[in-house]
Amino acid sequence: MDVLSSPNDVRCLVRRRRASGHLIGVVPTMGALHEGHLSLIRAARAECDTVVTTIFVNPTQFGPDEDFERYPRTPEADLELCREAGTSIVFIPNVDDMYTPDAATTVTVSGITRVFEGASRPTHFDGVTTVVAKLFHITEPDRAYFGQKDYQQQLVIRKMASDLNWPVTIVTCPVVRDADGLALSSRNRYLTDSQRRQALVLNQALTTAAEQALAGHRPWQIENTLTETLKHADGIRPDYAAVVDPDTLQSVPDDCRRAVALAAVWVGSTRLIDNRLLTFPET
Amino acid sequence: MDVLSSPNDVRCLVRRRRASGHLIGVVPTMGALHEGHLSLIRAARAECDTVVTTIFVNPTQFGPDEDFERYPRTPEADLELCREAGTSIVFIPNVDDMYTPDAATTVTVSGITRVFEGASRPTHFDGVTTVVAKLFHITEPDRAYFGQKDYQQQLVIRKMASDLNWPVTIVTCPVVRDADGLALSSRNRYLTDSQRRQALVLNQALTTAAEQALAGHRPWQIENTLTETLKHADGIRPDYAAVVDPDTLQSVPDDCRRAVALAAVWVGSTRLIDNRLLTFPET
Numbered sequence: 001m002d003v004l005s006s007p008n009d010v011r012c013l014v015r016r017r018r019a020s021g022h023l024i025g026v027v028p029t030m031g032a033l034h035e036g037h038l039s040l041i042r043a044a045r046a047e048c049d050t051v052v053t054t055i056f057v058n059p060t061q062f063g064p065d066e067d068f069e070r071y072p073r074t075p076e077a078d079l080e081l082c083r084e085a086g087t088s089i090v091f092i093p094n095v096d097d098m099y100t101p102d103a104a105t106t107v108t109v110s111g112i113t114r115v116f117e118g119a120s121r122p123t124h125f126d127g128v129t130t131v132v133a134k135l136f137h138i139t140e141p142d143r144a145y146f147g148q149k150d151y152q153q154q155l156v157i158r159k160m161a162s163d164l165n166w167p168v169t170i171v172t173c174p175v176v177r178d179a180d181g182l183a184l185s186s187r188n189r190y191l192t193d194s195q196r197r198q199a200l201v202l203n204q205a206l207t208t209a210a211e212q213a214l215a216g217h218r219p220w221q222i223e224n225t226l227t228e229t230l231k232h233a234d235g236i237r238p239d240y241a242a243v244v245d246p247d248t249l250q251s252v253p254d255d256c257r258r259a260v261a262l263a264a265v266w267v268g269s270t271r272l273i274d275n276r277l278l279t280f281p282e283t
Numbered sequence: 284m285d286v287l288s289s290p291n292d293v294r295c296l297v298r299r300r301r302a303s304g305h306l307i308g309v310v311p312t313m314g315a316l317h318e319g320h321l322s323l324i325r326a327a328r329a330e331c332d333t334v335v336t337t338i339f340v341n342p343t344q345f346g347p348d349e350d351f352e353r354y355p356r357t358p359e360a361d362l363e364l365c366r367e368a369g370t371s372i373v374f375i376p377n378v379d380d381m382y383t384p385d386a387a388t389t390v391t392v393s394g395i396t397r398v399f400e401g402a403s404r405p406t407h408f409d410g411v412t413t414v415v416a417k418l419f420h421i422t423e424p425d426r427a428y429f430g431q432k433d434y435q436q437q438l439v440i441r442k443m444a445s446d447l448n449w450p451v452t453i454v455t456c457p458v459v460r461d462a463d464g465l466a467l468s469s470r471n472r473y474l475t476d477s478q479r480r481q482a483l484v485l486n487q488a489l490t491t492a493a494e495q496a497l498a499g500h501r502p503w504q505i506e507n508t509l510t511e512t513l514k515h516a517d518g519i520r521p522d523y524a525a526v527v528d529p530d531t532l533q534s535v536p537d538d539c540r541r542a543v544a545l546a547a548v549w550v551g552s553t554r555l556i557d558n559r560l561l562t563f564p565e566t
Contacts, residue, residue, distance in 0.1 A: 007448055104394045105412075105446035111387045129388075130447075137448040163388035164413075165290055165420040 001083045003090045007098070007138045010091045014052060014139055017088070022049035026141035027087075028132060031055040032072040032186035036176040038085045040145040043173050045086035052139045053087040059095060061127030072186055091139065098134060107133045109159050112249050116262055117152050117273070120239055128153060129160050136161075136168060144168050149175045149183050151260060151275040152249065175274070177203065183274045190270040198235035199267045205229040206276040209243065209261040213278035219243045219252045219259055222278070230265055239264035239271065246277060255283055284366045286373045290381070290421045293374045297335060297422055300371070305332035309424035310370075311415060314338040315355035315469035319459040321368045323428040326456050328369035335422045336370040342378060344410030355469055374422065381417065390416045392442050395532050399545055400435045400556070403522055411436060412443050419444075419451060427451050432458045432466050434543060434558040435532065458557070460486065466557045473553040481518035482550045488512040489559040492526065492544040496561035502526045502535045502542055505561070513548055522547035522554065529560060538566055 004010050014024055025048030027040045033055075044051040055078055062068035075092065082090050106126050112118075113125035136144065144161075146154040154172045161170055176184045181203035182196065191199060205226050212222045223243040230238040245252050246260040259278040264271060287293050297307055308331030310323045316338075327334040338361055345351035358375065365373050389409050395401075396408035419427065427444075429437040437455045444453055459467045464486040465479065474482060488509050495505045506526040513521040528535050529543040542561040547554060 011450060100446075102394075103446050105390065105392045105443050107388065107390050107447070109388045111385075134446075134448045137450060140450065160388050163383070163386050163417075164390070165417045167294060167420060167423065 001079075001087055001090060003079060003092060005091075005093050005097055007091075007093065007134075010052070010089065010138055011140070013089060014050065017050040018140070023143070024048060024050050024052065024139065024141045025143045025145060026052045026054065026135065026139045027145045028054045028056075028135050030057045030071065030186065031078045031092075032074050032189075033078045033081045034176075034184045034186065034188075036147050036149060036184040038081060039176050040147060040173050041082065041085035041087055043171065044143065044145050047171075048143055050088045051086060052089045052091055052141065053082045054135050054139070055082075055090060055092040056098060056131070056135075058098075058127060058131040060099075060130060061124050063121055063123060066121070067187075067190075072189055091135075098131070106130050107160060107164075109156050109163070112152065112159060113156055115152075115249055116240055116242070117264070120264065125153075125156050129156060132157055133160070136166060141168050143171055145171045145173060147175065148172050149185065149274070151262060151273075155247070155249070181207070183272075185272060187270055187272065191267060195235060195267045195270065198233065199265070199272055201230065201233040201236055202263060202265055202272060202274045205233075205241075206261050206263065206274055210276045210278055213259070213280050216281050216283070218254050219256060219278075219280075220254070222261065226261060226263065230263060235267060237266040239266060243278065256280060257282070284362075284370055284373060286362060286375060288374075288376050288380055290374075290376065290417075293335070293372065293421055294423070296372060297333065300333040301423070306426070307331060307333050307335065307422065307424045308426045308428060309335045309337065309418065309422045310428045311337045311339075311418050313340045313354065313469065314361045314375075315357050315472075316361045316364045317459075317467045317469065317471075319430050319432060319467040321364060322459050323430060323456050324365065324368035324370055326454065327426065327428050330454075331426055333371045334369055335372045335374055335424065336365050337418050337422070338365075338373060338375040339381060339414070339418075341381075341410060341414040343382075343413060344407050346404055346406060349404070350470075350473075355472055374418075381414070389413050390443060390447075392439050392446070395435065395442060396439055398435075398532055399523055399525070400547070403547065408436075408439050412439060415440055416443070419449060424451050426454055428454045428456060430458065431455050432468065432557065434545060434556075438530070438532070464490070466555075468555060470553055470555065474550060478518060478550045478553065481516065482548070482555055484513065484516040484519060485546060485548055485555060485557045488516075488524075489544050489546065489557055493559050493561055496542070496563050499564050499566070501537050502539060502561075502563075503537070505544065509544060509546060513546060518550060520549040522549060526561065539563060540565070 025044030241263040308327035390412040524546040
């Protein structure tokens with residue numbers, strides 16, 4: 001496994017691999033790796049010849065009052081996990097390797113970035129799309145792997161790639177959960193034991209939403225139940241909860257067949273998100 | 284010479300060429316080709332194995348009151364000129380091939396896009412950078428060729444490519460002029476004979492600026508002369524005229540060694556731009 005911090009070194013190495021016929025997969029991460037990330041690396045390993053895992057806590061996707069400074073950084077453990085999961089090349093740049101002081105270019109997706117995570121975190125998705133654009137140009141992947149846990153993010157990346165004719169296939173991998181149902185997140189380590197127990201309501205409420213959809217409840221009923229459940233749960237402050245179109249994140253008609261339930265909650269000073277795809281029976 | 288309108292067909296063909304070891308050059312144009320464009324194609328031909336010329340009058344870089352509808356379109360002549368100049372592949376898409384109705388992604392360079400052309404044409408450069416981003420992803424060039432005539436544009440493209448770690452070398456080719464000194468432009472064909480004579484002052488004033496710089500005049504003196512000359516010229520309405528830093532387009536100190544003189548003028552309802560790099564003697 002090669003561990004590199006220079007964009008140019010990564011490009012040269014990836015190009016050598018490609019020249020020898022390798023299919024290239026990239027797994028962009030912010031480090032603090034957990035089983036969710038490892039599932040992405042393993043998926044890439046199964047489909048590609050060379051797997052590039054990028055580890056970069058990208059400052060531009062954090063708001064001024066967010067947790068950039070205290071975001072967990074565990075590089076030694078990350079490298080060991082990368083190796084075990086089958087990474088070929090780790091790209092772990094410093095901020096200076098990624099941004100010059102006079103950097104002035106932004107990739108912006110409008111529309112789907114303005115709601116939910118984008119409404120709560122106004123500059124977040126510009127930071128995400130811009131850094132992913134850079135990572136894609138540095139690693140030139142055939143396939144790029146993202147987790148469904150960040151549902152809106154993978155949708156935004158897909159939109160960016162499609163709108164800009166990017167020669168990359170975006171792969172979305174299922175949410176990985178702990179045994180108690182909590183979706184894995186690097187931010188889970190901020191939770192105290194009692195907060196962690198309180199946070200379980202997020203997955204429980206989304207599970208109920210999926211069951212209600214299968215039972216033929218209408219989207220607005222499911223959204224109401226989800227909202228009320230989170231609103232009245234102990235130790236939880238909901239940021240948003242909604243049942244919307246899985247592609248556009250717009251409201252869905254009463255007779256839709258597919259939707260996504262999205263929710264974000266605060267547990268103390270920690271913000272958690274989760275989601276569930278909903279399938280409705282034919283009416 | 285292959286003539287293709289589908290982005291996917293172009294990508295497949297270019298990738299086949301690359302797989303056989305070809306260096307790929309791209310020359311993005313809006314058609315209505317003249318010797319300026321042909322000089323770009325010939326430069327690409329001299330340095331690359333496969334030359335892709337793109338012909339696309341990009342609607343998103345025209346303002347609502349600009350000349351998108353009447354912009355000259357001469358596809359048959361363009362194809363013949365492409366062939367003669369050594370183009371391997373012409374990519375000539377329709378608007379529908381390039382933009383889906385729900386396209387939502389924009390590449391924005393801040394700073395240098397806000398002045399001069401960007402001040403006069405507020406949405407222009409977003410349109411340029413976004414379409415060039417798409418063309419780069421479709422054609423995946425090693426080298427891309429732009430004319431110095433659009434000085435600010437090539438600077439914006441360079442900034443975009445550098446900020447986003449694009450694996451492409453931007454090549455800027457010199458302004459090509461008619462025998463009378465007028466910089467070649469597809470918009471020159473809008474000019475009447477007398478307007479064309481009046482337009483010559485643009486190049487003459489820039490030539491004076493270059494001579495003044497070599498003679499040791501200060502940048503502000505040169506800018507004054509340029510502005511006054513254009514202001515008092517017959518049939519000309521200056522939009523802007525300035526002597527600025529060639530990289531940042533910011534104002535220059537009195538003792539600078541390099542600068543660029545930029546000017547835009549209206550001749551009747553036609554807007555023309557031109558520029559000259561200035562070199563100052565050591566003081």
